[in-house]
Amino acid sequence: MDLPSLDSLVTPAAIVDLDRVEANLQRVAAYTREHGLRWRPHTKTHKTVELTALQLRAGAAGATVATLHEAEVMASVADDVLVAYPPVGPQRLARLMALPRHVRVTVALDSREALDGLGRAARDAGRTVGVLVELDMGMRRVGLQAPEEAVALARAVADTEGVRYEGITFYAGHVRTPVAEQGPVLREQASRVGTFVTALAAAGLKPPQVSGGSTPTLWRSHEVAGLTEIRPGVNVFNDRNSAALGACAWTECAYSVLATVVSTAVPGQVVIDAGSKALAKEEGVDPAGGYGALLDRPEVVVRGVSEEHGLLDVSGTAWRPRVGERVRVVPNHVCTSVNLHERLHVLRSGAPHATWSVAARGW
Amino acid sequence: MDLPSLDSLVTPAAIVDLDRVEANLQRVAAYTREHGLRWRPHTKTHKTVELTALQLRAGAAGATVATLHEAEVMASVADDVLVAYPPVGPQRLARLMALPRHVRVTVALDSREALDGLGRAARDAGRTVGVLVELDMGMRRVGLQAPEEAVALARAVADTEGVRYEGITFYAGHVRTPVAEQGPVLREQASRVGTFVTALAAAGLKPPQVSGGSTPTLWRSHEVAGLTEIRPGVNVFNDRNSAALGACAWTECAYSVLATVVSTAVPGQVVIDAGSKALAKEEGVDPAGGYGALLDRPEVVVRGVSEEHGLLDVSGTAWRPRVGERVRVVPNHVCTSVNLHERLHVLRSGAPHATWSVAARGW
Numbered sequence: 001m002d003l004p005s006l007d008s009l010v011t012p013a014a015i016v017d018l019d020r021v022e023a024n025l026q027r028v029a030a031y032t033r034e035h036g037l038r039w040r041p042h043t044k045t046h047k048t049v050e051l052t053a054l055q056l057r058a059g060a061a062g063a064t065v066a067t068l069h070e071a072e073v074m075a076s077v078a079d080d081v082l083v084a085y086p087p088v089g090p091q092r093l094a095r096l097m098a099l100p101r102h103v104r105v106t107v108a109l110d111s112r113e114a115l116d117g118l119g120r121a122a123r124d125a126g127r128t129v130g131v132l133v134e135l136d137m138g139m140r141r142v143g144l145q146a147p148e149e150a151v152a153l154a155r156a157v158a159d160t161e162g163v164r165y166e167g168i169t170f171y172a173g174h175v176r177t178p179v180a181e182q183g184p185v186l187r188e189q190a191s192r193v194g195t196f197v198t199a200l201a202a203a204g205l206k207p208p209q210v211s212g213g214s215t216p217t218l219w220r221s222h223e224v225a226g227l228t229e230i231r232p233g234v235n236v237f238n239d240r241n242s243a244a245l246g247a248c249a250w251t252e253c254a255y256s257v258l259a260t261v262v263s264t265a266v267p268g269q270v271v272i273d274a275g276s277k278a279l280a281k282e283e284g285v286d287p288a289g290g291y292g293a294l295l296d297r298p299e300v301v302v303r304g305v306s307e308e309h310g311l312l313d314v315s316g317t318a319w320r321p322r323v324g325e326r327v328r329v330v331p332n333h334v335c336t337s338v339n340l341h342e343r344l345h346v347l348r349s350g351a352p353h354a355t356w357s358v359a360a361r362g363w
Numbered sequence: 364m365d366l367p368s369l370d371s372l373v374t375p376a377a378i379v380d381l382d383r384v385e386a387n388l389q390r391v392a393a394y395t396r397e398h399g400l401r402w403r404p405h406t407k408t409h410k411t412v413e414l415t416a417l418q419l420r421a422g423a424a425g426a427t428v429a430t431l432h433e434a435e436v437m438a439s440v441a442d443d444v445l446v447a448y449p450p451v452g453p454q455r456l457a458r459l460m461a462l463p464r465h466v467r468v469t470v471a472l473d474s475r476e477a478l479d480g481l482g483r484a485a486r487d488a489g490r491t492v493g494v495l496v497e498l499d500m501g502m503r504r505v506g507l508q509a510p511e512e513a514v515a516l517a518r519a520v521a522d523t524e525g526v527r528y529e530g531i532t533f534y535a536g537h538v539r540t541p542v543a544e545q546g547p548v549l550r551e552q553a554s555r556v557g558t559f560v561t562a563l564a565a566a567g568l569k570p571p572q573v574s575g576g577s578t579p580t581l582w583r584s585h586e587v588a589g590l591t592e593i594r595p596g597v598n599v600f601n602d603r604n605s606a607a608l609g610a611c612a613w614t615e616c617a618y619s620v621l622a623t624v625v626s627t628a629v630p631g632q633v634v635i636d637a638g639s640k641a642l643a644k645e646e647g648v649d650p651a652g653g654y655g656a657l658l659d660r661p662e663v664v665v666r667g668v669s670e671e672h673g674l675l676d677v678s679g680t681a682w683r684p685r686v687g688e689r690v691r692v693v694p695n696h697v698c699t700s701v702n703l704h705e706r707l708h709v710l711r712s713g714a715p716h717a718t719w720s721v722a723a724r725g726w
Contacts, residue, residue: 010431010454010726044670066671068373085671086625088636088687091373110628113686134628141672142626142634149628173669262449263505265473265497265512271505273451277702278726282644306536307407307698308429308448309504323476324451335670339640340702342725362705363373363641 003352004345007326011260012278014341015328016356018348020254021051021236025058028218028235033059035222040064040082040211042233043074045335047360048344051236053077062104064231065360068095073360075103082132082211083107084169084231086114086142093117097125106130108169110143115156115163122162131157132169132211135196137189139174147199154205167207167228168196175217176285179246182216186223193226216245239334240293244286256295256328257337258345259310261321270312270321274329275305278340284332295328302329366715367708370689374623375641377704378691379719381711383617384417384599391581391598392422398585403427403445403574405596406437408698410723411707414599416440425467427594428723431458436723438466445495445574446470447532447594449477449505456480460488469493471532473506478519478526485525494520495532495574498559500552502537510562517568530570530591531559538580539648542609545579549586556589579608602697603656607649619658619691620700621708622673624684633675633684637692638668641703647695658691665692 006015032039041055042064052063052074062080065071071081072095079102086109087096096118099105107129109115115131122129133154136143144150150168157165170193177185193210200207213221213230215238221230234241237255238248259274279292279302286293290301290313297319304311310329314320321327331337338344339361346354369378395402404418405427415426415437425443428434434444435458442465449472450459459481462468470492472478478494485492496517499506507513513531520528533556540548556573563570576584576593578601584593597604600618601611622637642655642665649656653664653676660682667674673692677683684690694700701707702724709717 008454011452012726085636086686088625089374089623091371110626111686114625117687136629140629140632141667141669141674142628144628145630260452262451262477263473265505265507266499266503267508269503273448276643276645276699280639280644281699282639304504306504307702311504323449323474324480336639336644339670363375 003355005352006258009258009345011258011326012274013258014338014344015256015258016237016344016346017254018346018353020252021054024236024238024252024254025055028232029059031219032230037221037227038229040080040229040231041236042066042084042231043360044070045233045236046338047073047358048356049073049077049359050354050356055236064233067360067363068092069363070360071096071099075099078103080104081106082231084171086110087118088114093121096129097121097127101127104130106132106166108132108134110134110153112153112156115153115160119160119162128162128164130164130166132166132209133157135168135170137170137172137192137212139172141173143170147196150196151199151203151205154200155203158205165205167209167211168200169211171214172212172217173214175214176245177216179216179219182220186217186220190224190226193224197226215242216247218247234334237334237338240286240330240332241284244284250298253295253330255334255338256330258326258328261323261325261327264323268315270314272310272312272327272329273308275307275309277307278337279305279310279329279331280333280336280340281305282331282333282336286332292329292331295330366718368715369621372621372708374621374689375637376621377701377707378619378621379600379707379709380617381709381716383615384414387599387601387615387617388418388421391595394582395593396422400584400590401592403443403592403594404599405429405447405594406723407433408596408599409701410436410721411719412436412440412722413717413719418599427596430723430726431455432726433723434459434462438462441466443467444469445594447534449473450481451477456484459492460484460490464490467493469495469529471495471497473497473516475516475519478516478523482523482525491525491527493527493529495529495572496520498531498533500533500535500555500575502535504536506533510559513559514562514566514568517563518566521568528568530572530574531563532574534577535575535580536577538577539608540579542579542582545583549580549583553587553589556587560589578605579610581610597697600697603649603693603695604647607647613661616658616693618697618701619693621689621691624686624688624690627686631678633677635673635675635690635692636671638670638672640670641700642668642673642692642694643696643699643703644668645694645696645699649695655692655694658693
């Protein structure tokens with residue numbers, strides 16, 4: 001296959017540094033091995049079969065997904081798939097049951113409605129689906145609030161034919177504390193998890209698995225006593241938010257958007273062809289603000305985006321690129337940027353290595 | 364073709380009300396006819412061939428695009444294409460020159476670099492490309508700042524073989540003033556346009572076309588004296604921002620995202636399966652905040668989004684949906700939401716009518 005050079009790519013284009021990806025995977029594999037944690041990475045970040053395969057080869061126990069399309073795509077390489085999303089609605093249930101029989105399927109849910117639908121579908125399909133009862137650890141998005149609610153739902157899971165009680169799960173996505181300052185947050189999380197586990201154990205429903213984790217808290221996951229599994233997503237690529245929180249070094253950012261300077265007509269400003277349709281428009285946690293920063297000049301921030309325009313703030317640098325020059329941007333949040341691209345241009349040692357399809361986009 | 368009913372669609376799904384689209388197009392066609400304005404709608408909003416065809420049938424003079432992929436896709440139905448984006452880089456130029464010969468191609472640009480590259484490419488290809496000189500009307504994104512800059516670039520355009528001087532263009536996308544209060548803004552715009560036109564005319568470069576317009580200012584475009592053309596994009600569908608500014612009635616919103624309620628575990632909150640990967644995460648101008656509102660209950664706002672979750676604020680309503688119920692969300696900004704979907708499910712009189720591909724996604 002003849003791969004285009006970086007210079008010949010149409011911009012904006014999604015670029016992946018495979019050496020950095022592999023180092024990121026080795027690092028999390030070593031960490032989870034060291035601490036006896038199961039690693040089931042969230043593949044919504046990359047939506048790419050080849051990357052799931054790399055994660056499994058590096059030691060991942062399975063693939064976490066959010067959508068049924070992701071489940072279908074990742075089931076081509078993973079024989080353990082966790083749908084970390086309530087399986088609500090006949091379409092989701094039908095597709096869940098149609099996943100290949102050899103795939104061990106688990107879902108997260110927080111309601112009787114979801115459980116009852118799942119149980120019926122599983123019995124009709126003659127298969128058994130694992131269930132993790134979803135708890136809210138303070139994000140206030142989904143998840144049960146109180147231990148007695150968790151006990152009631154876990155008991156219903158245990159009593160439902162067609163499903164298998166696998167334990168509890170949560171996602172503390174609200175934690176945006178820098179890594180060095182996460183002590184109190186993690187102690188609180190451990191204490192809250194403990195309360196749920198104790199209540200469940202007292203009811204004879206000790207959770208076999210306690211699944212949690214996120215990229216910002218990744219390297220301190222072992223401080224949450226009782227945790228058996230983590231599901232970091234972003235970590236495969238990292239992004240500007242991860243770096244700002246200290247969850248990675250800037251040089252561990254493995255994803256960037258290649259862009260071309262298209263205008264310098266407004267004095268003191270440089271406009272590139274990567275905007276909200278290539279980077280996504282997400283506020284970040286970096287105190288410098290903006291929507292991303294240049295890979296090779298992190299002091300240059302994308303201070304504004306419209307659909308096909310990114311506005312670079314060059315006030316803090318003497319660098320003055322000309323129209324036509326190319327740059328690479330690390331977005332604040334990699335997941336929503338990747339989702340805007342049809343394919344990833346993969347580099348090995350800086351040279352074109354492969355083109356991978358972001359195959360699990362859409363639903 | 365057997366079309367799925369709304370109930371059987373996988374959610375989230377992009378829904379288009381074709382009756383409303385057609386009424387929106389008739390309205391802008393009548394307005395531009397009445398005021399002698401050329402209407403060249405921006406097709407980046409829908410990226411859909413079928414909708415460009417409808418716009419042309421309703422009286423549009425051509426298709427405006429931002430990317431070369433949009434240009435290639437829309438050239439299949441439009442014989443007049445304006446690339447309202449600087450044609451910077453060899454890839455853009457090669458693709459521009461490869462557009463079908465019968466298509467009248469115009470580009471907007473604001474630099475000598477862009478002009479010189481375009482001239483060379485056009486001469487090499489043996490074709491003539493129209494040029495609109497881009498001005499900044501206060502958005503401070505792209506565009507020349509001063510009349511003397513515009514005169515110099517317009518003269519260079521007139522002197523460049525392979526290109527055709529067609530006039531000036533601008534996009535006042537920063538105007539977020541409610542329609543009823545736009546008087547002063549539009550008078551200032553008219554005055555600024557007048558200064559440029561006078562300077563150009565004095566230099567013997569009177570602009571044949573003065574191209575502007577946006578959806579928020581659409582219905583008062585005729586107050587900008589000298590304007591010959593408008594390029595509204597959003598107006599085909601409208602969105603929550605357009606409604607908040609008074610540029611459309613809520614009942615003129617023709618696009619929504621169908622979603623399913625997946626969790627009500629957090630008290631006082633309803634979670635749907637349309638998040639930032641279906642609605643896009645864009646702050647809006649509606650004083651109620653959030654990222655969208657329900658089509659049938661505009662008082663219910665999507666107050667937060669994560670990738671596959673939308674959090675509905677139900678504090679202002681007695682409505683308490685159950686898990687599994689379906690709703691339709693009008694996003695703040697329709698362009699970035701449409702761009703997240705592979706296809707549009709089109710309704711006529713509320714019933715499935717067609718499925719259209721969002722064919723011009725990507726670059």
